[in-house]
Amino acid sequence: MLKFDISSQHPLRSSILSLQDKCLEMFSDKNFTLKAYDRIEIVFDDPKVSPFFIDWTSGKWAWRLKHSGKHSEAVARAVIGKHKDPVVVDATAGVGRDSLVLQSAGAVVSMFERNPLVWLLLADAKERALENSEFVDNFEHGLPNLMPYGTYIDYVKEHKDFLPDVVYFDPMFPPREKSAQVKKEMQVFHSIVGKDEDSFAYAQELMHHAKRRVVIKRPARAEPLFPCSYSVDGKACHFDCYAVLAN
Numbered sequence: 001m002l003k004f005d006i007s008s009q010h011p012l013r014s015s016i017l018s019l020q021d022k023c024l025e026m027f028s029d030k031n032f033t034l035k036a037y038d039r040i041e042i043v044f045d046d047p048k049v050s051p052f053f054i055d056w057t058s059g060k061w062a063w064r065l066k067h068s069g070k071h072s073e074a075v076a077r078a079v080i081g082k083h084k085d086p087v088v089v090d091a092t093a094g095v096g097r098d099s100l101v102l103q104s105a106g107a108v109v110s111m112f113e114r115n116p117l118v119w120l121l122l123a124d125a126k127e128r129a130l131e132n133s134e135f136v137d138n139f140e141h142g143l144p145n146l147m148p149y150g151t152y153i154d155y156v157k158e159h160k161d162f163l164p165d166v167v168y169f170d171p172m173f174p175p176r177e178k179s180a181q182v183k184k185e186m187q188v189f190h191s192i193v194g195k196d197e198d199s200f201a202y203a204q205e206l207m208h209h210a211k212r213r214v215v216i217k218r219p220a221r222a223e224p225l226f227p228c229s230y231s232v233d234g235k236a237c238h239f240d241c242y243a244v245l246a247n
């Protein structure tokens with residue numbers, strides 16, 4: 001079963017405690033511990049599985065963020081296009097990579113995440129990243145804004161005036177990447193998140209909550225969830241863009 005091991009000094013202790021019951025409900029059948037000391041991490045009972053945590057500031061990923069042409073990333077071309085400083089909702093934050101690409105390319109991003117464990121890992125990744133001024137300096141508008149735990153649609157029910165230019169949606173689909181390392185990392189992430197079975201209905205709902213467009217990421221060989229205005233091709237995926245006419 002899920003266990004907790006939290007330092008009494010941890011800055012996110014109260015957030016962890018407020019999401020503890022939800023985590024216990026969702027992960028009663030999982031054999032891991034949420035540990036919160038220097039960082040928040042998921043430590044598996046099986047010693048062969050490495051602990052899982054989110055780190056925005058080091059490794060291959062951080063290098064790519066720093067050195068890639070910001071607008072050459074397909075997600076930035078699809079979501080930002082020619083707009084200057086658009087307000088973007090990332091409705092499926094995950095480990096926050098797409099949000100960071102978009103924010104570093106000039107968007108002002110608000111991230112939403114409905115998995116309580118992923119939300120806590122993300123909140124911790126942001127806290128630790130904020131301590132690294134060299135990393136933060138990559139972002140004209142600071143780091144993306146992590147919104148309160150929950151979904152974008154639940155948020156707009158309470159905040160009716162909040163209307164971003166673009167909503168980005170990247171629900172969970174099976175990993176295709178070839179490298180063994182990526183596979184392992186993705187397998188662990190999948191074991192925490194599972195499948196997003198409600199993607200189709202949720203995507204349709206999103207169409208009513210963007211000013212300009214909704215962008216949906218899909219695997220390379222998958223059809224768009226429903227017919228789109230146009231598509232931008234990425235490496236192992238495509239970004240289907242839906243012009244929003246109603247707003």
Ligand SMILES: C[S@@+](CC[C@H](N)C(=O)[O-])C[C@H]1O[C@@H](n2cnc3c(N)ncnc32)[C@H](O)[C@@H]1O
Nearest residue numbers: 092094095096097098113114115151170171172
């Ligand atoms: C494929 S991952 C997103 C990866 C992300 N684009 C990134 O770059 O790290 C999907 C994530 O969205 C979350 N999610 C799925 N549907 C959601 C919804 N309706 N509202 C909030 N979060 C959602 C899942 O819990 C999961 O963490």
